[in-house]
Amino acid sequence: xxxxxxxxxxxxxxxxxxxxxxxxxxxxxxxxxxxxxxxxxxxxxxxxxxxxxxxxxxxxxxxxxxxxxxxxxxxxxxxxxxxxxxxxxxxxxxxxxxxxxxxxxxxxxxxxxxxxxxxxxxxxxxxxxxxxxxxxxxxxxxxxxxxxxxxxxxxxxxxxxxxxxxxxxxxxxxxxxxxxxxxxxxxxxxxxxxxxxxxxxxxxxxxxxxxxxxxxxxxxxxxxxxxxxxxxxxxxxxxxxxxxxxxxxxxxxxxxxxxxxxxxxxxxxxxxxxxxxxxxxxxxxxxxxxxxxxxxxxxxxxxxxxxxxxxxxxxxxxxxxxxxxxxxxxxxxxxxxxxxxxxxxxxxxxxxxxxxxxxxxxxxxxxxxxxxxxxxxxxxxxxxxxxxxxxxxxxxxxxxxxxxxxxxxxxxxxx
Numbered sequence: 001x002x003x004x005x006x007x008x009x010x011x012x013x014x015x016x017x018x019x020x021x022x023x024x025x026x027x028x029x030x031x032x033x034x035x036x037x038x039x040x041x042x043x044x045x046x047x048x049x050x051x052x053x054x055x056x057x058x059x060x061x062x063x064x065x066x067x068x069x070x071x072x073x074x075x076x077x078x079x080x081x082x083x084x085x086x087x088x089x090x091x092x093x094x095x096x097x098x099x100x101x102x103x104x105x106x107x108x109x110x111x112x113x114x115x116x117x118x119x120x121x122x123x124x125x126x127x128x129x130x131x132x133x134x135x136x137x138x139x140x141x142x143x144x145x146x147x148x149x150x151x152x153x154x155x156x157x158x159x160x161x162x163x164x165x166x167x168x169x170x171x172x173x174x175x176x177x178x179x180x181x182x183x184x185x186x187x188x189x190x191x192x193x194x195x196x197x198x199x200x201x202x203x204x205x206x207x208x209x210x211x212x213x214x215x216x217x218x219x220x221x222x223x224x225x226x227x228x229x230x231x232x233x234x235x236x237x238x239x240x241x242x243x244x245x246x247x248x249x250x251x252x253x254x255x256x257x258x259x260x261x262x263x264x265x266x267x268x269x270x271x272x273x274x275x276x277x278x279x280x281x282x283x284x285x286x287x288x289x290x291x292x293x294x295x296x297x298x299x300x301x302x303x304x305x306x307x308x309x310x311x312x313x314x315x316x317x318x319x320x321x322x323x324x325x326x327x328x329x330x331x332x333x334x335x336x337x338x339x340x341x342x343x344x345x346x347x348x349x350x351x352x353x354x355x356x357x358x359x360x361x362x363x364x365x366x367x368x369x370x371x372x373x374x375x376x377x378x379x380x381x382x383x384x385x386x387x388x389x390x391x392x393x394x395x396x397x398x399x400x401x402x403x404x405x406x407x408x409x410x411x412x413x414x415x
Contacts, residue, residue, distance in 0.1 A: 004337055006031050007068040009093075011060040011084055012075035013038035013047040014169075016098055020073040021051040023329035026318055030333045031071070037063040060084060064091040071336060074098060078184075079177045082107035085123065086114040094122045094336045096329065100188050101125050101349040103179040105357055105373055106381040108350045115346050122335055124342035125349035127192045128328040133294060134259045134270040135193055137287035138250060141272075142197055146283055147252025150231045155194050157187040157237035157246045159263075166215050173215030175383050181210070181217025184356045187237040190246050192344070192352040193259075194235075197250055200228040201355050201371050208363040212240045223359045235359070255279055266323040267294050294322045357383070 008024050008031045010017055017036070024031040036053045037060035038044035044056040057063050064072070064087060072088045074081060074097040082102040088095045102108045115123045129135045141147050159182065171177035178185055195201065206223030213219040220238040227233065249258040255274035261267075272287065274280040328343055335342045354373050361379050362369040373380060 004070075005029065006070040006094075006333060006336065007034040007066075008032065008071045008073065009035045009037065009063045009066065009069040010047075010053075010073045010075055011037045011063060011088075012077075012080075013040070013043045014075060016075045017047055017051075017073075019325040020075055020096070020329070021047070022318070023325040024073075025051065026326045027330055027333065030330065030337075034069050035063045035066060061087065064088060064093060070094060071096065071333070077171065077177050078103040078179050082111050085111050089114050089118045089121055089123065092118075092121065096124050096126060096332050098126050099192070099349070100179070100184060100353045100356070101346055102353065103177070104380070104382045105350070105354060105377075106375070108346070108353055109375075112346045112350065122332070122342050123346050124332050124335070125344050125346065126325065126328060127189060127344045127349065127352075128325055129189055129193050129261075129268075130196065130343050131327045131331055132268055133291035134268040135196070136291040137270060138248075138257050138259060139196055140290060141255075141257060141283060141287065142250065142252075146254065146286075147250065147257065148254035149252060150198060150229060151251050151253065152231055153194060153198060153233040153248065153250045155187075155190050155233060155235045155237075155246075155248050157182070157190055158241035158243055159186045159237075159239045160241055160244055161186075161213055161219070161239035163214050166213060173213070173217040173219075175216060178217065179353075180356065180360055180383065181208075181213075181215055181221075182219055182237050182239045183208075183221045183359060184217075184353075186239060187221075187235075187246075188352055188356060190237075190248060191235075191355050192349070193248055194225075194233060195351045195355065197248070198227045198229065198231050198233060200351075201225045201358070202228050203368055203370055204355070204358045204362055205368040206235070206359040206363040208360075218363070221359065221363065223362065225355070225359075255283055257283075267296060294327075 010020055013036055021033060024033055033051055033053045035055040035057060036044050036047045037057040039058060041058050047053065048056040063069065072093045072095050074084050074095060076084060078100055081097055085095050085097050102111055142150060166172045173181045203226040204223055206221055208218035208221035210219050219240055222236045225233040245260060245262045247258060247260040249256060255272055257272045259268050259270045272280055272283045331343045334340055357373055357379055358369045358371050360383050
């Protein structure tokens, strides 16, 4: 149990702020919201009103100067992650940063170095599926070899994005701001899960293209990965789908397990299968025993009734504590208050970024890529599609309102 109530600041008042603010507000015994900062003063003021921050700032450095702020959530686009996180650590703040750790591997390594210079501070990256019980079951079964030798895995991400989505904020899906398209934006959580399941990737190959969406980065990618333990994985992800879901399946000698989720649904489903019914029953029972399912929350009708009662009483309805980012934020705050490790540290978070960069490099250059990605790699400090050799790929065409490369967007547009 956390003995302290930490003062919290949030930098970036875009859509993702909602997840962080509601999580902290759901944990009043651990956190209180002090200040929000956003380059757009109207957006910062709106966030202050909605979530009850005491202060709002345009310059995030004013937030960092406050001595009553202990913890900072960084909710900006990826190209701002590294400099802001480094400034937070220099100001003596614990940091919870949205995924990915940064836009480039070079920036990620700068962030890791800064974190190591401040060992008394905690830095964690938000990969909330690490604390989801269905994912924990799979990791545990692999760790204790219940599935037997791991042979292969599949990772699939289906997302719907429209022209309106990309038009809402300049630079969405661009190399300069987001570091890429569907892989690094919509599928990076699943890349992190895959690495947490199977370990270190050593070789990848991929193809990708921009079929439908008005984005500089890819809207569809298909690839394969070979891991250090000999297992293979197939990856396919797209924002051109007609439905939204993700699924990861892991096949072992003794059994196979799968997890599936959907956007907006607060829990994932899972299943285990084996040629041996006894093995299947045992794995299913032990999985539920060791990592029980989260409550599914109130029915929609109950939720609406609760919101109405809260409105009549002048109070704001709060999400259940097991929804959204709250379990992950709780784990992070517990680590700040103790010697426990953070849920996902910067070195661990770098791994999914490195895998994404390797897949991009393979798709752009038309050949397999070996990992690790070293500082001498052409894409270590950012991906420049124009240097790629596969000329027919539409990814080589920059996108912008004036026909040129997309310019940097303010840090308000994180989604």
